[in-house]
Amino acid sequence: MRIDDTIAAVSTPAGRGGISIIRISGAEAIAVADKVFKNEYGKTLSGAVSHTITHGFAVREDGSVIDEVLCTVMKAPHTYTKEDVVEINCHGGIISTREILSAVLGSGARLAQPGEFTKRAFLNGRMDLCEAESVIDIINAKTSDAHSVSVHQLKGALSESIGKIRERLLMLTAHLQVLIDFADEDLEPLSDEEYLAGIKEAYTDIEKLIYTADRGKILKDGVKTAIVGKPNVGKSSLLNLLYGDDRAIVTDIEGTTRDAIEETVSLGGVMLNLADTAGIRETSDAIEKIGVEKSKSIMEDADLVIFMADATRPLDPNDEYIMKSLGGKNTIVLINKSEGEIKPDTAILKGISDKIIEFSVKEKKGLDVLEKTISEMFSCGEIAQSDDAVVTSVRHKDALIKSKNALKSAIEAIESGIELNMTFIDIENAISALGEITGQTVAEEIVDKIFHSFCVGK
Ligand SMILES: Nc1nc2c(ncn2[C@@H]2O[C@H](COP(=O)(O)OP(=O)(O)OP(=O)(O)O)[C@@H](O)[C@H]2O)c(=O)[nH]1
Numbered sequence: 001m002r003i004d005d006t007i008a009a010v011s012t013p014a015g016r017g018g019i020s021i022i023r024i025s026g027a028e029a030i031a032v033a034d035k036v037f038k039n040e041y042g043k044t045l046s047g048a049v050s051h052t053i054t055h056g057f058a059v060r061e062d063g064s065v066i067d068e069v070l071c072t073v074m075k076a077p078h079t080y081t082k083e084d085v086v087e088i089n090c091h092g093g094i095i096s097t098r099e100i101l102s103a104v105l106g107s108g109a110r111l112a113q114p115g116e117f118t119k120r121a122f123l124n125g126r127m128d129l130c131e132a133e134s135v136i137d138i139i140n141a142k143t144s145d146a147h148s149v150s151v152h153q154l155k156g157a158l159s160e161s162i163g164k165i166r167e168r169l170l171m172l173t174a175h176l177q178v179l180i181d182f183a184d185e186d187l188e189p190l191s192d193e194e195y196l197a198g199i200k201e202a203y204t205d206i207e208k209l210i211y212t213a214d215r216g217k218i219l220k221d222g223v224k225t226a227i228v229g230k231p232n233v234g235k236s237s238l239l240n241l242l243y244g245d246d247r248a249i250v251t252d253i254e255g256t257t258r259d260a261i262e263e264t265v266s267l268g269g270v271m272l273n274l275a276d277t278a279g280i281r282e283t284s285d286a287i288e289k290i291g292v293e294k295s296k297s298i299m300e301d302a303d304l305v306i307f308m309a310d311a312t313r314p315l316d317p318n319d320e321y322i323m324k325s326l327g328g329k330n331t332i333v334l335i336n337k338s339e340g341e342i343k344p345d346t347a348i349l350k351g352i353s354d355k356i357i358e359f360s361v362k363e364k365k366g367l368d369v370l371e372k373t374i375s376e377m378f379s380c381g382e383i384a385q386s387d388d389a390v391v392t393s394v395r396h397k398d399a400l401i402k403s404k405n406a407l408k409s410a411i412e413a414i415e416s417g418i419e420l421n422m423t424f425i426d427i428e429n430a431i432s433a434l435g436e437i438t439g440q441t442v443a444e445e446i447v448d449k450i451f452h453s454f455c456v457g458k
Protein backbone atom coordinates (compact mmCIF):
# COMPACT_ATOMS: atom_id res chain seq x y z
CA MET A 1 0.00 0.00 0.00
CA ARG A 2 1.39 3.44 -0.94
CA ILE A 3 1.22 6.27 1.51
CA ASP A 4 2.26 9.09 -0.78
CA ASP A 5 -1.06 9.39 -2.58
CA THR A 6 -4.27 11.10 -1.49
CA ILE A 7 -7.06 8.99 -0.03
CA ALA A 8 -10.74 9.60 0.65
CA ALA A 9 -13.63 7.80 2.30
CA VAL A 10 -16.92 8.40 4.04
CA SER A 11 -16.15 8.51 7.77
CA THR A 12 -19.72 8.41 9.09
CA PRO A 13 -22.06 5.38 9.08
CA ALA A 14 -24.05 4.72 5.92
CA GLY A 15 -27.66 5.78 6.10
CA ARG A 16 -29.76 8.77 7.08
CA GLY A 17 -28.41 11.22 9.64
CA GLY A 18 -27.90 14.87 10.52
CA ILE A 19 -24.60 15.07 8.69
CA SER A 20 -22.16 12.85 6.84
CA ILE A 21 -18.43 13.45 6.62
CA ILE A 22 -16.23 12.69 3.64
CA ARG A 23 -12.61 12.71 4.76
CA ILE A 24 -9.67 13.35 2.42
CA SER A 25 -6.01 12.97 3.45
CA GLY A 26 -2.73 13.39 1.60
CA ALA A 27 -0.54 15.96 -0.12
CA GLU A 28 -3.26 16.74 -2.68
CA ALA A 29 -6.18 16.75 -0.24
CA ILE A 30 -6.84 20.48 -0.43
CA ALA A 31 -6.42 20.67 -4.22
CA VAL A 32 -8.76 17.69 -4.68
CA ALA A 33 -11.38 19.22 -2.38
CA ASP A 34 -11.15 22.55 -4.22
CA LYS A 35 -12.17 20.81 -7.44
CA VAL A 36 -15.53 19.80 -5.94
CA PHE A 37 -16.06 22.94 -3.84
CA LYS A 38 -17.67 26.27 -4.77
CA ASN A 39 -18.09 29.25 -2.48
CA GLU A 40 -20.50 32.05 -3.41
CA TYR A 41 -17.80 34.73 -2.79
CA GLY A 42 -15.16 32.81 -4.72
CA LYS A 43 -13.24 31.64 -1.65
CA THR A 44 -11.10 28.55 -2.17
CA LEU A 45 -10.00 25.92 0.32
CA SER A 46 -6.38 26.43 -0.71
CA GLY A 47 -6.75 30.00 0.50
CA ALA A 48 -8.30 28.96 3.82
CA VAL A 49 -6.38 29.29 7.09
CA SER A 50 -5.57 25.89 8.61
CA HIS A 51 -8.12 24.47 11.05
CA THR A 52 -10.96 26.68 9.85
CA ILE A 53 -14.35 25.86 8.35
CA THR A 54 -15.56 27.28 5.05
CA HIS A 55 -19.16 27.27 3.87
CA GLY A 56 -20.06 26.47 0.27
CA PHE A 57 -21.43 23.86 -2.11
CA ALA A 58 -20.17 20.51 -3.33
CA VAL A 59 -20.49 20.46 -7.11
CA ARG A 60 -20.30 17.98 -9.95
CA GLU A 61 -17.85 18.34 -12.82
CA ASP A 62 -20.47 20.30 -14.80
CA GLY A 63 -20.85 22.76 -11.93
CA SER A 64 -24.27 21.55 -10.76
CA VAL A 65 -24.76 21.49 -7.02
CA ILE A 66 -24.77 18.17 -5.13
CA ASP A 67 -25.30 19.58 -1.64
CA GLU A 68 -24.61 22.48 0.69
CA VAL A 69 -21.46 21.74 2.70
CA LEU A 70 -19.04 22.91 5.36
CA CYS A 71 -15.39 22.10 4.69
CA THR A 72 -12.81 21.84 7.43
CA VAL A 73 -9.29 22.41 6.17
CA MET A 74 -6.48 21.07 8.38
CA LYS A 75 -2.95 21.45 7.15
CA ALA A 76 -0.11 19.08 8.01
CA PRO A 77 1.37 18.28 10.43
CA HIS A 78 -1.23 18.97 13.13
CA THR A 79 -3.87 16.57 11.79
CA TYR A 80 -5.05 13.01 12.47
CA THR A 81 -2.79 11.56 9.77
CA LYS A 82 -0.07 14.26 9.97
CA GLU A 83 -0.95 14.96 6.32
CA ASP A 84 -3.17 17.69 4.85
CA VAL A 85 -6.75 16.73 5.68
CA VAL A 86 -10.07 18.10 4.43
CA GLU A 87 -13.37 17.00 5.90
CA ILE A 88 -16.46 17.77 3.89
CA ASN A 89 -19.59 17.89 6.05
CA CYS A 90 -22.71 17.38 3.96
CA HIS A 91 -26.31 16.54 4.78
CA GLY A 92 -26.52 12.99 6.09
CA GLY A 93 -28.11 11.04 3.29
CA ILE A 94 -26.97 8.19 1.11
CA ILE A 95 -27.21 10.10 -2.19
CA SER A 96 -25.36 13.30 -1.19
CA THR A 97 -22.63 11.33 0.52
CA ARG A 98 -22.13 8.89 -2.32
CA GLU A 99 -22.12 11.61 -4.98
CA ILE A 100 -19.63 13.82 -3.14
CA LEU A 101 -17.32 10.86 -2.54
CA SER A 102 -17.58 9.97 -6.19
CA ALA A 103 -16.73 13.58 -7.20
CA VAL A 104 -13.73 13.54 -4.84
CA LEU A 105 -12.51 10.24 -6.28
CA GLY A 106 -12.99 11.66 -9.79
CA SER A 107 -10.79 14.62 -8.82
CA GLY A 108 -7.65 12.65 -8.01
CA ALA A 109 -8.15 10.89 -4.67
CA ARG A 110 -8.16 7.11 -4.23
CA LEU A 111 -10.70 5.25 -2.09
CA ALA A 112 -9.13 4.57 1.31
CA GLN A 113 -8.81 1.02 2.54
CA PRO A 114 -10.25 0.09 5.96
CA GLY A 115 -8.30 1.80 8.74
CA GLU A 116 -6.01 3.57 6.29
CA PHE A 117 -6.31 7.01 7.92
CA THR A 118 -5.25 5.55 11.27
CA LYS A 119 -2.56 3.47 9.57
CA ARG A 120 -1.12 6.68 8.16
CA ALA A 121 -1.28 8.26 11.63
CA PHE A 122 0.84 5.31 12.81
CA LEU A 123 3.25 5.26 9.87
CA ASN A 124 3.72 9.03 10.08
CA GLY A 125 4.57 8.73 13.79
CA ARG A 126 1.54 10.44 15.26
CA MET A 127 0.72 7.44 17.45
CA ASP A 128 2.33 4.09 18.12
CA LEU A 129 0.76 0.79 17.15
CA CYS A 130 -1.02 0.02 20.40
CA GLU A 131 -2.40 3.55 20.57
CA ALA A 132 -3.69 3.11 17.01
CA GLU A 133 -5.28 -0.22 17.97
CA SER A 134 -7.11 1.49 20.83
CA VAL A 135 -8.94 3.66 18.29
CA ILE A 136 -10.90 0.68 17.00
CA ASP A 137 -11.45 -0.51 20.57
CA ILE A 138 -13.01 2.86 21.44
CA ILE A 139 -15.31 2.57 18.43
CA ASN A 140 -16.26 -1.03 19.31
CA ALA A 141 -16.61 -0.55 23.09
CA LYS A 142 -19.92 -1.90 24.40
CA THR A 143 -19.53 -0.89 28.06
CA SER A 144 -18.25 2.28 29.68
CA ASP A 145 -15.46 0.30 31.40
CA ALA A 146 -14.23 -1.07 28.06
CA HIS A 147 -14.38 2.43 26.64
CA SER A 148 -12.49 3.88 29.57
CA VAL A 149 -9.61 1.38 29.26
CA SER A 150 -9.35 2.01 25.52
CA VAL A 151 -9.22 5.78 26.04
CA HIS A 152 -6.39 5.25 28.55
CA GLN A 153 -4.58 3.17 25.96
CA LEU A 154 -5.04 5.88 23.34
CA LYS A 155 -3.61 8.41 25.77
CA GLY A 156 -0.53 6.22 26.07
CA ALA A 157 -0.97 4.28 29.36
CA LEU A 158 0.19 0.97 27.88
CA SER A 159 2.80 2.55 25.60
CA GLU A 160 4.32 4.33 28.58
CA SER A 161 4.57 1.12 30.66
CA ILE A 162 6.08 -0.80 27.74
CA GLY A 163 8.41 2.11 26.98
CA LYS A 164 9.78 2.16 30.53
CA ILE A 165 10.54 -1.57 30.49
CA ARG A 166 12.11 -1.29 27.05
CA GLU A 167 14.32 1.60 28.13
CA ARG A 168 15.53 -0.34 31.16
CA LEU A 169 16.44 -3.30 28.94
CA LEU A 170 18.13 -1.05 26.37
CA MET A 171 20.21 0.44 29.18
CA LEU A 172 21.24 -3.10 30.19
CA THR A 173 22.28 -3.95 26.64
CA ALA A 174 24.31 -0.73 26.48
CA HIS A 175 26.22 -1.94 29.54
CA LEU A 176 26.72 -5.32 27.92
CA GLN A 177 28.18 -3.56 24.90
CA VAL A 178 30.73 -1.98 27.22
CA LEU A 179 31.67 -5.45 28.47
CA ILE A 180 31.82 -6.86 24.96
CA ASP A 181 33.65 -4.18 22.99
CA PHE A 182 34.12 -1.10 25.17
CA ALA A 183 31.79 0.76 22.82
CA ASP A 184 31.18 3.60 25.26
CA GLU A 185 34.05 3.86 27.66
CA ASP A 186 32.36 6.58 29.72
CA LEU A 187 29.70 4.09 30.79
CA GLU A 188 30.53 2.46 34.11
CA PRO A 189 29.76 -1.27 33.69
CA LEU A 190 27.15 -2.71 36.03
CA SER A 191 28.05 -5.41 38.51
CA ASP A 192 26.61 -8.88 37.87
CA GLU A 193 24.14 -8.31 40.73
CA GLU A 194 22.98 -4.96 39.38
CA TYR A 195 22.58 -6.42 35.92
CA LEU A 196 20.56 -9.38 37.21
CA ALA A 197 18.43 -7.10 39.39
CA GLY A 198 17.67 -4.95 36.33
CA ILE A 199 16.45 -7.95 34.34
CA LYS A 200 14.37 -9.20 37.26
CA GLU A 201 12.69 -5.81 37.64
CA ALA A 202 11.73 -5.81 33.97
CA TYR A 203 10.52 -9.41 34.33
CA THR A 204 8.26 -8.47 37.26
CA ASP A 205 6.83 -5.45 35.42
CA ILE A 206 6.00 -7.62 32.41
CA GLU A 207 4.37 -10.21 34.67
CA LYS A 208 2.20 -7.49 36.21
CA LEU A 209 1.01 -6.45 32.76
CA ILE A 210 0.27 -10.07 31.76
CA TYR A 211 -1.70 -10.41 34.98
CA THR A 212 -4.11 -7.68 33.81
CA ALA A 213 -4.78 -9.49 30.53
CA ASP A 214 -7.49 -11.90 31.78
CA ARG A 215 -9.62 -9.07 33.16
CA GLY A 216 -8.63 -6.92 30.20
CA LYS A 217 -9.99 -9.48 27.76
CA ILE A 218 -13.25 -9.76 29.71
CA LEU A 219 -13.50 -5.98 29.68
CA LYS A 220 -13.06 -5.77 25.95
CA ASP A 221 -14.76 -8.92 24.70
CA GLY A 222 -17.13 -9.83 27.55
CA VAL A 223 -17.65 -13.15 29.32
CA LYS A 224 -18.67 -16.06 27.10
CA THR A 225 -21.65 -17.38 29.04
CA ALA A 226 -23.66 -20.54 28.29
CA ILE A 227 -27.12 -21.00 29.78
CA VAL A 228 -27.58 -24.76 29.99
CA GLY A 229 -30.06 -27.17 31.54
CA LYS A 230 -32.50 -29.87 30.64
CA PRO A 231 -35.57 -28.91 28.59
CA ASN A 232 -38.19 -26.61 30.07
CA VAL A 233 -36.19 -25.29 33.05
CA GLY A 234 -36.55 -21.70 31.80
CA LYS A 235 -33.30 -21.03 29.90
CA SER A 236 -34.94 -18.99 27.17
CA SER A 237 -37.04 -17.18 29.77
CA LEU A 238 -33.80 -16.20 31.55
CA LEU A 239 -32.25 -14.91 28.31
CA ASN A 240 -35.35 -12.81 27.67
CA LEU A 241 -35.31 -11.45 31.22
CA LEU A 242 -31.63 -10.45 31.04
CA TYR A 243 -31.95 -9.11 27.50
CA GLY A 244 -35.04 -7.11 28.45
CA ASP A 245 -37.15 -8.27 25.51
CA ASP A 246 -38.73 -11.39 24.01
CA ARG A 247 -35.69 -12.51 22.08
CA ALA A 248 -36.15 -16.30 22.37
CA ILE A 249 -39.33 -18.35 21.98
CA VAL A 250 -40.71 -19.58 25.31
CA THR A 251 -43.28 -22.37 25.56
CA ASP A 252 -44.09 -25.10 28.03
CA ILE A 253 -43.19 -27.69 25.37
CA GLU A 254 -39.93 -29.49 26.10
CA GLY A 255 -37.38 -28.99 23.33
CA THR A 256 -38.61 -25.54 22.21
CA THR A 257 -35.13 -24.09 21.59
CA ARG A 258 -33.29 -25.86 18.79
CA ASP A 259 -30.60 -23.48 17.63
CA ALA A 260 -28.57 -21.47 20.15
CA ILE A 261 -29.55 -17.83 20.49
CA GLU A 262 -26.81 -15.36 21.36
CA GLU A 263 -27.11 -11.86 22.77
CA THR A 264 -24.83 -9.44 24.60
CA VAL A 265 -26.14 -8.05 27.87
CA SER A 266 -24.62 -6.04 30.70
CA LEU A 267 -25.19 -7.48 34.18
CA GLY A 268 -23.60 -6.21 37.38
CA GLY A 269 -21.38 -3.97 35.23
CA VAL A 270 -20.03 -7.00 33.34
CA MET A 271 -20.58 -7.63 29.65
CA LEU A 272 -21.94 -11.15 29.11
CA ASN A 273 -22.08 -12.80 25.70
CA LEU A 274 -25.06 -15.00 26.53
CA ALA A 275 -25.97 -18.14 24.64
CA ASP A 276 -29.37 -19.68 25.29
CA THR A 277 -29.00 -23.30 24.28
CA ALA A 278 -31.24 -26.23 23.44
CA GLY A 279 -32.24 -28.26 26.50
CA ILE A 280 -29.85 -31.17 26.91
CA ARG A 281 -31.55 -34.60 27.00
CA GLU A 282 -31.55 -37.98 25.26
CA THR A 283 -33.65 -37.51 22.16
CA SER A 284 -34.49 -39.37 18.99
CA ASP A 285 -35.56 -36.18 17.14
CA ALA A 286 -32.87 -35.57 14.50
CA ILE A 287 -33.09 -31.74 14.64
CA GLU A 288 -33.15 -31.63 18.43
CA LYS A 289 -30.14 -33.95 18.51
CA ILE A 290 -28.08 -31.42 16.51
CA GLY A 291 -29.21 -28.71 18.93
CA VAL A 292 -28.15 -30.80 21.92
CA GLU A 293 -24.70 -31.41 20.40
CA LYS A 294 -24.35 -27.69 19.79
CA SER A 295 -25.34 -26.97 23.42
CA LYS A 296 -22.57 -29.25 24.63
CA SER A 297 -19.96 -27.62 22.46
CA ILE A 298 -21.05 -24.11 23.56
CA MET A 299 -20.85 -25.26 27.17
CA GLU A 300 -17.31 -26.57 26.65
CA ASP A 301 -16.23 -23.30 25.08
CA ALA A 302 -17.77 -21.02 27.72
CA ASP A 303 -15.94 -18.94 30.35
CA LEU A 304 -19.03 -19.17 32.56
CA VAL A 305 -21.87 -21.69 32.67
CA ILE A 306 -25.25 -20.82 34.14
CA PHE A 307 -26.67 -24.23 34.94
CA MET A 308 -30.42 -24.09 35.46
CA ALA A 309 -32.30 -26.65 37.52
CA ASP A 310 -36.06 -26.76 37.97
CA ALA A 311 -37.35 -26.16 41.52
CA THR A 312 -40.56 -28.03 40.73
CA ARG A 313 -38.85 -31.28 39.70
CA PRO A 314 -36.23 -33.39 41.50
CA LEU A 315 -32.87 -33.80 39.77
CA ASP A 316 -33.06 -36.50 37.10
CA PRO A 317 -30.59 -38.29 34.79
CA ASN A 318 -30.61 -35.35 32.33
CA ASP A 319 -29.49 -32.95 35.11
CA GLU A 320 -26.90 -35.47 36.26
CA TYR A 321 -25.55 -35.88 32.75
CA ILE A 322 -25.08 -32.09 32.36
CA MET A 323 -23.51 -31.77 35.80
CA LYS A 324 -21.01 -34.47 34.93
CA SER A 325 -20.15 -32.72 31.66
CA LEU A 326 -19.33 -29.42 33.41
CA GLY A 327 -15.84 -30.65 34.26
CA GLY A 328 -14.82 -27.96 36.73
CA LYS A 329 -16.06 -24.99 34.66
CA ASN A 330 -16.86 -21.68 36.36
CA THR A 331 -20.51 -22.41 37.16
CA ILE A 332 -23.45 -20.61 38.73
CA VAL A 333 -26.47 -22.79 39.57
CA LEU A 334 -29.88 -21.20 39.27
CA ILE A 335 -32.75 -23.18 40.75
CA ASN A 336 -35.44 -21.61 38.62
CA LYS A 337 -39.18 -21.54 39.33
CA SER A 338 -38.39 -21.20 43.07
CA GLU A 339 -41.77 -19.81 43.94
CA GLY A 340 -42.58 -22.66 46.30
CA GLU A 341 -41.03 -25.90 47.46
CA ILE A 342 -37.47 -26.63 46.20
CA LYS A 343 -37.42 -30.23 44.98
CA PRO A 344 -33.84 -30.71 43.69
CA ASP A 345 -31.33 -31.97 46.23
CA THR A 346 -29.15 -28.91 46.94
CA ALA A 347 -26.45 -31.10 48.52
CA ILE A 348 -25.85 -32.65 45.09
CA LEU A 349 -25.88 -29.23 43.41
CA LYS A 350 -23.23 -28.02 45.87
CA GLY A 351 -20.96 -30.64 44.33
CA ILE A 352 -20.67 -28.55 41.15
CA SER A 353 -20.66 -25.01 42.53
CA ASP A 354 -20.83 -23.06 45.76
CA LYS A 355 -22.81 -20.41 43.91
CA ILE A 356 -26.38 -21.65 44.13
CA ILE A 357 -29.19 -19.16 43.71
CA GLU A 358 -32.88 -19.77 44.29
CA PHE A 359 -34.31 -17.98 41.30
CA SER A 360 -37.58 -17.23 39.59
CA VAL A 361 -37.74 -15.64 36.16
CA LYS A 362 -41.46 -15.24 36.69
CA GLU A 363 -41.10 -13.21 39.89
CA LYS A 364 -37.61 -11.80 39.12
CA LYS A 365 -36.53 -13.46 42.35
CA GLY A 366 -32.76 -13.82 42.85
CA LEU A 367 -31.87 -11.42 40.03
CA ASP A 368 -30.06 -9.11 42.47
CA VAL A 369 -28.06 -12.06 43.84
CA LEU A 370 -27.13 -13.20 40.31
CA GLU A 371 -26.03 -9.68 39.48
CA LYS A 372 -23.88 -9.43 42.61
CA THR A 373 -22.35 -12.88 42.04
CA ILE A 374 -21.35 -12.04 38.47
CA SER A 375 -19.99 -8.69 39.51
CA GLU A 376 -17.84 -10.35 42.21
CA MET A 377 -16.59 -12.99 39.78
CA PHE A 378 -15.74 -10.74 36.84
CA SER A 379 -15.97 -7.08 37.75
CA CYS A 380 -13.34 -5.00 36.01
CA GLY A 381 -14.50 -1.64 37.33
CA GLU A 382 -11.42 -1.17 39.49
CA ILE A 383 -8.88 -1.80 36.76
CA ALA A 384 -10.95 0.19 34.28
CA GLN A 385 -11.00 3.24 36.50
CA SER A 386 -7.33 3.08 37.55
CA ASP A 387 -4.65 4.93 35.63
CA ASP A 388 -2.53 1.80 35.33
CA ALA A 389 -2.05 0.11 31.98
CA VAL A 390 -4.36 -2.79 31.19
CA VAL A 391 -3.68 -5.37 28.49
CA THR A 392 -6.84 -6.04 26.50
CA SER A 393 -5.43 -7.58 23.34
CA VAL A 394 -4.34 -11.17 22.79
CA ARG A 395 -1.64 -9.88 20.44
CA HIS A 396 -0.16 -7.76 23.22
CA LYS A 397 -0.42 -10.57 25.74
CA ASP A 398 1.40 -12.99 23.42
CA ALA A 399 4.20 -10.49 22.83
CA LEU A 400 4.54 -9.90 26.58
CA ILE A 401 4.78 -13.65 27.19
CA LYS A 402 7.47 -13.88 24.50
CA SER A 403 9.41 -11.08 26.16
CA LYS A 404 8.98 -12.61 29.62
CA ASN A 405 10.26 -15.99 28.41
CA ALA A 406 13.35 -14.39 26.89
CA LEU A 407 14.11 -12.65 30.19
CA LYS A 408 13.48 -15.88 32.08
CA SER A 409 16.05 -17.60 29.95
CA ALA A 410 18.56 -14.78 30.68
CA ILE A 411 17.89 -14.96 34.43
CA GLU A 412 18.35 -18.74 34.48
CA ALA A 413 21.56 -18.47 32.49
CA ILE A 414 23.06 -15.87 34.83
CA GLU A 415 21.99 -17.81 37.90
CA SER A 416 23.68 -20.91 36.52
CA GLY A 417 26.91 -18.92 36.30
CA ILE A 418 27.08 -18.12 32.61
CA GLU A 419 28.94 -14.96 31.51
CA LEU A 420 26.71 -11.88 31.26
CA ASN A 421 27.49 -11.17 27.62
CA MET A 422 26.04 -14.57 26.70
CA THR A 423 22.60 -13.18 27.61
CA PHE A 424 22.77 -10.45 24.99
CA ILE A 425 20.52 -12.29 22.51
CA ASP A 426 17.89 -12.99 25.16
CA ILE A 427 17.69 -9.34 26.13
CA GLU A 428 17.55 -8.32 22.47
CA ASN A 429 14.69 -10.79 21.93
CA ALA A 430 12.85 -9.41 24.96
CA ILE A 431 13.22 -5.85 23.63
CA SER A 432 12.09 -6.88 20.18
CA ALA A 433 8.96 -8.62 21.53
CA LEU A 434 8.01 -5.44 23.39
CA GLY A 435 8.55 -3.51 20.17
CA GLU A 436 5.93 -5.69 18.48
CA ILE A 437 3.34 -4.12 20.79
CA THR A 438 4.24 -0.51 20.18
CA GLY A 439 5.21 -1.10 16.55
CA GLN A 440 8.98 -0.55 16.44
CA THR A 441 9.68 -4.15 15.50
CA VAL A 442 6.51 -5.45 13.96
CA ALA A 443 6.14 -7.27 10.64
CA GLU A 444 4.33 -5.42 7.86
CA GLU A 445 1.74 -8.22 7.46
CA ILE A 446 0.75 -7.82 11.12
CA VAL A 447 0.31 -4.07 10.68
CA ASP A 448 -1.82 -4.67 7.56
CA LYS A 449 -3.93 -7.24 9.41
CA ILE A 450 -4.52 -4.90 12.34
CA PHE A 451 -5.73 -2.01 10.20
CA HIS A 452 -7.84 -4.23 7.98
CA SER A 453 -10.05 -4.96 10.98
CA PHE A 454 -10.93 -1.25 11.13
CA CYS A 455 -13.89 0.32 9.38
CA VAL A 456 -13.49 2.28 6.16
CA GLY A 457 -13.11 5.98 6.87
CA LYS A 458 -11.25 5.56 10.17
N1 LIG B 1 -43.41 -20.91 37.35
C1 LIG B 1 -42.43 -20.53 36.58
N2 LIG B 1 -42.43 -20.85 35.28
C2 LIG B 1 -41.38 -20.46 34.52
C3 LIG B 1 -40.31 -19.72 35.05
N3 LIG B 1 -39.43 -19.53 34.07
C4 LIG B 1 -39.90 -20.11 32.96
N4 LIG B 1 -41.10 -20.68 33.22
C5 LIG B 1 -41.95 -21.41 32.29
O1 LIG B 1 -41.32 -22.64 31.96
C6 LIG B 1 -41.65 -23.01 30.61
C7 LIG B 1 -40.38 -23.28 29.82
O2 LIG B 1 -39.67 -22.08 29.66
P1 LIG B 1 -38.53 -21.91 28.58
O3 LIG B 1 -37.84 -20.63 28.88
O4 LIG B 1 -39.06 -22.09 27.21
O5 LIG B 1 -37.61 -23.13 28.95
P2 LIG B 1 -36.29 -23.68 28.22
O6 LIG B 1 -35.38 -24.14 29.28
O7 LIG B 1 -35.78 -22.63 27.30
O8 LIG B 1 -36.82 -24.90 27.43
P3 LIG B 1 -36.23 -25.61 26.11
O9 LIG B 1 -35.94 -24.56 25.11
O10 LIG B 1 -37.32 -26.51 25.70
O11 LIG B 1 -35.03 -26.36 26.54
C8 LIG B 1 -42.48 -21.86 30.05
O12 LIG B 1 -43.82 -22.20 30.14
C9 LIG B 1 -42.15 -20.70 30.97
O13 LIG B 1 -43.18 -19.76 31.05
C10 LIG B 1 -40.37 -19.37 36.43
O14 LIG B 1 -39.51 -18.73 37.00
N5 LIG B 1 -41.43 -19.81 37.14
Ligand SMILES: [Mg+2]
Binding pocket: 235, 236, 237, 248, 249, 256, 257, 276, 277, 278, 279
Ligand atom coordinates in the same frame (compact mmCIF):
# COMPACT_ATOMS: atom_id res chain seq x y z
MG1 LIG C 1 -35.49 -22.61 25.30
